[in-house]
Amino acid sequence: xxxxxxxxKQLALQKFKKNFWGVFSxxxxxxxxxxxxxxxxxxxxxxxxxxxxHLSIHSKKPGYTVTMLTIPSxxxxxxxxxxxxxxxxxxxxxxxxxxxxxxxxxxxxxTEYASDGLEGVKKTMELSRFxxxxxxxxxxxxxxxxGTDKYGRDLLSRVLVGARISFFIGFVAVFxxxxxxxxxxxxxxxxxxxxDAVIMWIINVTWSIPTLLLVIAITLALGKGFWQVFIAVGLxxxxxxxxxxxxxxxxTKEMQYVTAARALGFNDYRIITKHILxxxxxxVIVISAANFAAAILIESGLSFLGIGAQPxxxxxxxxxxxxxxxxxxxxPYLALIPGLCIMSLVMAFMLIGNALRDALDVKG
Numbered sequence: 001x002x003x004x005x006x007x008x009k010q011l012a013l014q015k016f017k018k019n020f021w022g023v024f025s026x027x028x029x030x031x032x033x034x035x036x037x038x039x040x041x042x043x044x045x046x047x048x049x050x051x052x053x054h055l056s057i058h059s060k061k062p063g064y065t066v067t068m069l070t071i072p073s074x075x076x077x078x079x080x081x082x083x084x085x086x087x088x089x090x091x092x093x094x095x096x097x098x099x100x101x102x103x104x105x106x107x108x109x110x111t112e113y114a115s116d117g118l119e120g121v122k123k124t125m126e127l128s129r130f131x132x133x134x135x136x137x138x139x140x141x142x143x144x145x146x147g148t149d150k151y152g153r154d155l156l157s158r159v160l161v162g163a164r165i166s167f168f169i170g171f172v173a174v175f176x177x178x179x180x181x182x183x184x185x186x187x188x189x190x191x192x193x194x195x196d197a198v199i200m201w202i203i204n205v206t207w208s209i210p211t212l213l214l215v216i217a218i219t220l221a222l223g224k225g226f227w228q229v230f231i232a233v234g235l236x237x238x239x240x241x242x243x244x245x246x247x248x249x250x251x252t253k254e255m256q257y258v259t260a261a262r263a264l265g266f267n268d269y270r271i272i273t274k275h276i277l278x279x280x281x282x283x284v285i286v287i288s289a290a291n292f293a294a295a296i297l298i299e300s301g302l303s304f305l306g307i308g309a310q311p312x313x314x315x316x317x318x319x320x321x322x323x324x325x326x327x328x329x330x331x332p333y334l335a336l337i338p339g340l341c342i343m344s345l346v347m348a349f350m351l352i353g354n355a356l357r358d359a360l361d362v363k364g
Contacts, residue, residue, distance in 0.1 A: 012360055016359040019359070021351045021355065022356070023355075025347075025348040025351040028348045029349065032167055036168065037086075037164075038085065040084065040087070043154075044144075044145070045154040046088055047089050048087065048089065049161060049312045049314055050160070050314055051312040052154070053152050054097050055151065056097050056152065057113060058115065058150050059147070059148060059149070060144060060152075061333075064143070064148065066097045067099070067139060067140075067141055067142075068096070068139070069101070069110060069138060069139050070138045071095075071096065071129065072129070072130060072131065072138070073094065088161075096112060097113035098112055098113055099114070099120050103135055108124065108126075110123060146159065147334070149319070149322065149323065150334070155337065159316070159338060159341060162315050162318075162319060162338065162341075163341065164314075165303075165314070168230075169233060170291075170349070172233075173295035174234070174292055176230075176231065177238040177240075177241050178284070178288065180241075180242070181237075181240070181244075181245060184199050185244065185246040186245055186249060186272050187199060188200060188246045189245060190253055190272055191268075199242070199246075200246075203242055206239045211294075215232045215236050216302070216305075218231070218235055219232045220307070224310055225309075226309055226310075226313065229307075233302075237294065241291075244284060245284060249276055257275060261275050285360065286353055286356050289350075289353030289356055292353075293345075293347075293349040296342065296345055296346050296349070300316055300317030300320070301317065303321065304318070306318075317338075319334075319335070319338040
């Protein structure tokens with residue numbers, strides 16, 4: 001039995017490897033996963049939430065370059081390397097875009113960058129403000145590969161950090177939906193009768209409520225925030241899993257190997273977990289891939305409505321909300337870049353779901 005099972009797994013793996021779009025999507029999802037985990041290592045602006053604002057250089061085009069003066073605060077921040085890598089740098093220094101500067105004996109004279117062709121403010125500063133009076137190391141050319149948003153923040157950094165929410169909400173939501181859905185579906189399908197009737201009533205009531213409306217209600221009940229959205233999305237997606245599991249168990253529980261397990265005196269828990277569930281997981285895996293995509297879209301919609309991840313936390317949906325009016329103001333990339341990120345990640349999960357469905361199709 002085990003050798004037959006392993007050979008079926010190998011056959012499914014071979015079929016999956018032959019599916020170009022399935023393999024490509026898996027690689028793309030893996031790439032987004034690495035970027036999500038180590039976002040602050042890749043982001044040009046590695047401050048917490050990539051929230052370094054420069055209002056004088058707001059809404060600049062991709063590839064924009066400016067001279068940036070960093071003024072050290074002199075404050076020491078006690079932060080571990082682990083904390084910097086995964087949660088961003090607690091930045092106490094000030095960054096000022098400048099158009100020109102001159103270093104004289106003991107003073108630095110500079111002109112602040114002014115947008116819209118206005119004349120910048122001229123200021124002076126003592127060189128003693130800088131460690132060892134080394135001002136040169138604090139003045140650098142800074143490039144914005146994706147340009148800047150309406151607050152003058154680096155758009156590329158916000159996109160990289162925002163990937164974390166969109167990517168991980170899929171995992172958390174699908175995990176919650178699998179735990180609840182498999183449990184409820186297994187009980188309803190295996191025991192039947194009144195238990196099945198009660199659970200199906202709960203499933204149908206939950207199913208009848210629009211997903212976004214239910215998520216909004218749960219989010220408002222739990223409060224606005226990062227984890228609340230994750231839990232809310234997960235609690236709305238279990239019904240699909242439960243219906244699939246219930247249907248599969250109803251058609252499987254009368255099979256000979258289940259009857260044999262009952263005859264051997266195995267309890268219901270063992271029969272469900274050891275004998276039935278391992279044989280019906282193929283459609284559950286496929287629906288989980290689709291749920292990943294759905295979770296990303298729901299989170300983006302919630303962030304767009306303002307009840308998802310809260311500022312200053314970066315989120316692709318919130319970035320579209322902040323900049324959708326720029327589509328008609330001549331700077332559509334501010335909304336299109338995060339929109340394309342959402343579209344490509346959702347498409348990857350849908351393609352990998354199709355590839356898994358074809359690979360796990362026993363009849364095929």
